[in-house]
Amino acid sequence: MSESAMTGSGSRDSLPQAALEALLADPAGDPLRRALWLDALDLRLRPCLPPELAAHVRLANVAPGGKLVFLADAPVWTAKLRLAAAEVLDAARSVGLDATVLTVKTTAVPLIDKPSRVERTVKPMSTASRDALRAALDSLQDPDSAEPGERS
DSSP states (O other), X not given: OOHHHHHSSSSGGGSOOOHHHHHHSXXXXXXXXXXXXXXXXXXXXXXXXXXXXXXXXXXXXXXTTTEEEEEESSHHHHHHHHXXXXXXXHHHHHTTOOOOEEEEEEOSSOSSOOOOOOOOXXXXXXXXXXXXXXXXXXXXXXXXXXXXXXXX
């Protein structure tokens, strides 16, 4: 089978699309485009937030009527973001949004995946390793020093 038969026609337009282009194509692309836009907007608004707050909140939606919807990972951050509502709305307006209302919702799911903590166990040093380390340290000492273990 020829290449033009596999692609439908020999034109450049009929070549397979890149995966992202296919995902962004209508009708399935609208939700993906919106998610990418919201993520980009979140990245633009995040520097406008107080640093301790920025790590605990995320822009979730821009709803009709100028409503910004944020998610916070604990009630304390929900309250702090509500206190900073005027600054957040001003920042949103500075990037071109017609923001008039700020809504904050608390989520039980962490906003940013944190790497799981790996417990490390300390293995005792073997006798051979201990002797080799001691010999290496002894070789670094000044031979003229009065007492072993002292450095000048």
